Amino acid sequence: MAEDWLGTTGFGIFFILFGILLYFDSVLLAFGNLLFLAGLSIIMGLRKTLAFFFQRHKLKGTSLFLRGVVIVLLRWPLLGICLETYGFFSLFKGFFPVAFGFLGNASNIPFLSALFRRLQGTSSMV
Incomplete structure (x- = not known):
């Protein structure tokens, strides 16, 4: 069962990378973001995922990452991916x-x- 959700996270990363390769295709990036976040929250558990993302010292990275996801969903893929990348690096x-x-x-x-x-x-x- 956990392998299925690991595959979901993997497909999310694949769709994000494939969307970047296809000149920031907003549909692939949005689909990849949703798969990645869904798979991550199921693998870690919803409570642990929320505890990880909403720690006091990680709020800047979390807000940038989630803003990037929303901006990609609103079809501004280049700006969204830039925000997501900066947020990802500050989170991890x-x-x-x-x-x-x-x-x-x-x-x-x-x-x-x-x-x-x-x-x-x-x-x-x-």
Whole structure:
């Protein structure tokens, strides 16, 4: 059952990327946003999703991300995707050093591990 909702989130990401590749097609972007948010809220649970997005220090990123979704739904895709991207990065800025550290440790390629270690040290976790 959880795999189905993971697929929904994956299709959401696919439709967002495909909508960007097709010169910001607003229908594909809107459909991708809805699938992504629905899949994410079902995977994490509605209460945990709301708790994650509406933490005090993440309200700026949440408001920008959700405004971007609404603007894409109102058929202003370029402005909406720009707002969503900035909101996404401000929401998940504490996760990126952890992800880069994992990729740096998992990688056996010397150049990539050095690059990921350097990227991991650029941001501080709170």
